[in-house]
Amino acid sequence: MTSRAQPDRVTSSDEQLRRTELLAGAVVALRELSGVITPLAQRFADRGHSLYLVGGSVRDAVLGRLGNDLDFTTDARPEVIVEVLGGWADAVWDTGIDFGTVSAAKADQQIEITTFRADVYDRVSRNPTVTFGDTLEGDLIRRDFRINAMAVRLGADGGQEFCDPLDGLGDVLAGVIDTPASPADSFNDDPLRMLRGIRFVSQLGFTLSERTLAAITEMAGEIDRITAERVRMELDKLICGEHPIEAVELLVRTGLAERVMPEIPAMQLTIDEHHQHKDVYQHSLTVLRQAIDLEEDGPDVVLRWAALLHDIGKPATRRHEPAGGVSFHHHEVVGAKMARKRLRALKYPKAMVDDIAQLVYLHLRFHGYGDGKWTDSAVRRYVTDAGELLPRLNKLVRADCTTRNRRRARRLQENYDDLERRIAQLQEAEDLSRVRPDLDGNAIMEILGLPPGPEVGQAWKFLKDLRLDAGPMSREEAQAALLDWWAQR
Structure with missing residues (x-):
């Protein structure tokens, strides 16, 4: 891969060696995609146009984490892009054509090709006046961050030329997130970039440059121009990154959290009842970290949000007790309502809102277990109330143990081990996942x-509660109980 000239920059021999290694790794990654990108470059060349791999795809290739989403840019206009892809791609979508973007699928690759852009923003919304550009450099300088402003020119013969006029590779080496132009100009154009910058901290483990951090802190209120849906998408990517703790701390530090999810910084005001953490906020970050450690199949967005938000009801329920100390009675009830309200405001899907709120509501239930003193009925209700969320609730409850008292921590974990054993035993005997009354609605109406x-619904509920309390019953036993309950009404 050849390299186009970069800005004047003094580099050490070690840094130059590292640059060479990163570019060599990118060559290997792109060579594996030659069956897709070389024929595509040939088709553009046949029409007299250039094609560049660009943005996050180049960044990820350099970092050795290239996925199956490929971003390209070209001097060809959108209608030409559609023609070039026709007959070659497995599928083509032109829903973004008004913005110069055409999407396609080829083999197992998702492809997005955008005409060079030279947009102008109105700085009221984040919607640009779409203007097509004529140069790669002009397209790159309008991008959000320098790490996303690198490109690779793809030759019809398979050749590759690394184009980095803004020295994004230098930022990659330094692990720094910075804007091509001044941060203030960039964020005024599109305030969502502030959240994106912190999202990249979570995904890449990089740090914000000093000027970027200062600009976000000063301009945090501009995020109010962004729709809830776009904010939600960035927050989910942020919470599911490899370094979400650092990202959440930046959200709070810069003031962005106060605008998009104020319940998080509000927890800083509340010292936990055991005085084991600086505040409930720090405790919640610890729970998030420990919940992540318990994940088995990659990031679980529901579990992670539940872990971070499980104690947001504490500030509103904080009480100073006469004998000293602090209590937070019913904070799980208040917290569930707060979580539901905030997630709805951010336009989360209803099912996800319900799941996170239910986990917040149930997270304290286990603490009444007390050395195996629950009856089988209480265990059944715990499982039934959790439903399909039980595996997540198990993880959340275990993660919520942050005491520094080793003896207490060990006892809590042993108690939960015991509860899980009892759940497994009852599950084997009774199939707790399908607890139903021993008589269905038709039988109730007949009897x-x-x-x-x-009244049928009331009778069904009575039998359901009876089933949870007493376990499985024969039809005769259930019928006798139903008739007795009906007679006493």
């Missing part, structure tokens, strides 16, 4: 001589 209506 009591009722038409469909609310």
Whole structure:
């Protein structure tokens, strides 16, 4: 891979060696995709146009983490891109064509090709006046960060030329996130870039440059121009990154959290009842970290949000007790309502809102277990209330143990081990995941001589509660209990 001239920069021999190693790694990564990118470059060349791999795809190739989403840029106009892809791609989508973007699928690669852009922003919304550009350099300088402003020119013969006029590779080497132009100009154009910068901290483990950090802190209020849906997408990518703790701390430090999820910084005001952490906020970060350690199949966005938000009800329920100390009675109830309200405001899907709120609501239930003193009925209700969330609730409860008292921590974990054993035993005997009354609605109507209506539902609930308390019953036992309950009404 040849390299186009970069800005004047004094580099040590070690840094130059590292640059060479990173570019060599990128060559290997792109060579594996030659069956896709070389024929595509040939098709553009046949039409007299250049094609560049660009942005996050180049960054990830350099870092050795290139996935199956490929971003390209070209001097060809959108209608030409559609023609070039026709007959070659497995599928083509032109839903973004008004913005110069055409998407396609080829083999197992998702492809997005955008015409050079030279947009102008109105600085009221984040919507640019789309203007097509004529140069690669002009396209790169309008991008969000220098680490995303690198490109590789793809030759029809398979050749590759690394183009880095803004020295994004230098930022990659330094592990720094900085803007091509001044941060203030960049964020005024598109305030979502502030969240994106912190999201890259989470995903890449990089740090914000001093001027970028200062600009985000000063301009945090500009995020109010961004729609809830776009904010939500960035927050989910941030919480699912490899370094979400650092990213959440930056959200709070810069003031962005106060604008998009104020319940998080609000926890800094509340010292936990055991005085084991600086505040509930730090405790929640620890729980998030420990929940991540318990994940088995990659990032679990529901578990991670539940871990971070599980104690957001504490500030509102904080009470100073007469004998000293602090209590937070019913903070799980208040917290579940708060989580539901915030997630709805951010336009989260209903199912996800319900799951996170339910985990927040249930996270304290285990602490009544007390050395195996729950009845089988209490265990059944715990499992039934958790439903499909039980595996996540198990992880959340274990992660919520942050005491520095080793003896207490060991006892809590042993108690939860015991609860899981009891759940497994009852599950094997009774199939707790399918707990139902021993009589269905039709049987209830037949036995009591009722038409469909609310009384049938009341009888069903009685039998369901009876099933949870007493375990499985025969039909005769259930019928006798139902008739006795009906007679006493």
